[in-house]
Amino acid sequence: MPSVFLKDVDSNPSEAEVDEHTLIKGDEDNPTELTDDQVARLRATGVKLDVAGPDEIDDLKGDVLDAAVKEAEIEGASSLTAEEKRQALRDAGWSAGQTSGGDS
Amino acid sequence: MARTGGRFPFDASLAVTGPARVLWAPTTVAVPTDLNDVIQLVADGSGEYPAKTGWVDFGLSADAPSYSHDKDTDALEYEQPSGALFESVSSITRSFSAQVAELDDAALKIIENTALTAAVAASAAAAPAGSKKPAQTKVFTGLYSGFVQYRVAWLFARPVGASQVTEPGPPVVTRPPFVARIFPLVQLAKDSTDVESSKGDPTNVEVQFDVMPDASQGAGKEHGYWVYETPGAIVT
Numbered sequence: 001m002p003s004v005f006l007k008d009v010d011s012n013p014s015e016a017e018v019d020e021h022t023l024i025k026g027d028e029d030n031p032t033e034l035t036d037d038q039v040a041r042l043r044a045t046g047v048k049l050d051v052a053g054p055d056e057i058d059d060l061k062g063d064v065l066d067a068a069v070k071e072a073e074i075e076g077a078s079s080l081t082a083e084e085k086r087q088a089l090r091d092a093g094w095s096a097g098q099t100s101g102g103d104s
Numbered sequence: 105m106a107r108t109g110g111r112f113p114f115d116a117s118l119a120v121t122g123p124a125r126v127l128w129a130p131t132t133v134a135v136p137t138d139l140n141d142v143i144q145l146v147a148d149g150s151g152e153y154p155a156k157t158g159w160v161d162f163g164l165s166a167d168a169p170s171y172s173h174d175k176d177t178d179a180l181e182y183e184q185p186s187g188a189l190f191e192s193v194s195s196i197t198r199s200f201s202a203q204v205a206e207l208d209d210a211a212l213k214i215i216e217n218t219a220l221t222a223a224v225a226a227s228a229a230a231a232p233a234g235s236k237k238p239a240q241t242k243v244f245t246g247l248y249s250g251f252v253q254y255r256v257a258w259l260f261a262r263p264v265g266a267s268q269v270t271e272p273g274p275p276v277v278t279r280p281p282f283v284a285r286i287f288p289l290v291q292l293a294k295d296s297t298d299v300e301s302s303k304g305d306p307t308n309v310e311v312q313f314d315v316m317p318d319a320s321q322g323a324g325k326e327h328g329y330w331v332y333e334t335p336g337a338i339v340t
Contacts, residue, residue, distance in 0.1 A: 018225035
């Protein structure tokens with residue numbers, strides 16, 4: 001089960017609720033363990049979540065990064081730098097499991 | 105355009121009419137230097153004039169927004185003359201009332217002077233029928249000791265036929281010039297905000313703002329400005 005928190009970005013509400021869980025915006029120190037279904041339902045409300053711990057998106061490079069961007073249907077990705085692509089993936093709520101990390 | 109009309113001359117090209125478009129922005133958005141910082145002044149491919157980044161439309165309203173500029177003076181009276189010899193300005197207050205009929209979290213946060221909202225996820229697919237629910241949005245309300253400040257832009261236009269701006273094509277679009285009032289800093293007024301939902305009437309909320317001075321704009325510019333487009337073609 002992923003351990004997630006509500007990202008501290010302007011577009012996020014101050015709280016997000018799913019079932020019996022309440023996530024507080026920017027509370028990185030108290031991530032909440034949620035099922036994949038709960039994460040998906042929260043993301044469907046438009047909130048941006050981050051997975052606690054090492055950022056798997058940081059590990060994406062080269063073709064694997066491009067594949068993840070394509071899978072997340074990021075528009076205008078061809079003109080983005082690698083770091084901008086990673087940020088776009090985070091903003092889109094992309095998570096590993098859709099594409100594995102790369103080593104190129 | 106020259107004034108015409110014989111003994112009662114007028115310039116119809118300077119007339120102004122509604123409806124109005126009212127937008128707001130947080131103070132993290134820069135004070136607009138002109139109208140182009142608030143909305144796009146050339147229609148996009150869909151014929152829309154989208155708000156610029158950071159600006160949000162109040163949208164529907166069931167009443168007209170209004171602006172008030174109140175002045176108070178104190179008379180300097182002396183014993184000898186019967187009547188004031190001089191007057192000094194003692195108070196200048198400007199206020200703006202927006203009319204809000206689109207109630208979403210953004211508008212409700214302003215109305216309730218709160219920053220606290222929550223996104224509530226929909227129920228799981230496997231939830232029992234009695235527990236099934238769609239996603240919801242909450243706007244929390246509570247006590248406060250200060251008002252959040254915003255920027256507001258109030259746009260309306262010259263009447264159709266009075267004068268026109270020609271946008272570069274394709275397709276070439278002509279439209280009446282915009283007229284606008286930019287308020288660099290406003291905050292909720294202490295007056296009451298009433299919400300009423302009655303049968304047969306649109307629910308509309310009047311949100312009153314006091315216009316606050318924004319010293320960063322410089323002397324004589326603290327309360328913002330009026331701006332209007334010059335008729336003619338927008339050169340490409």
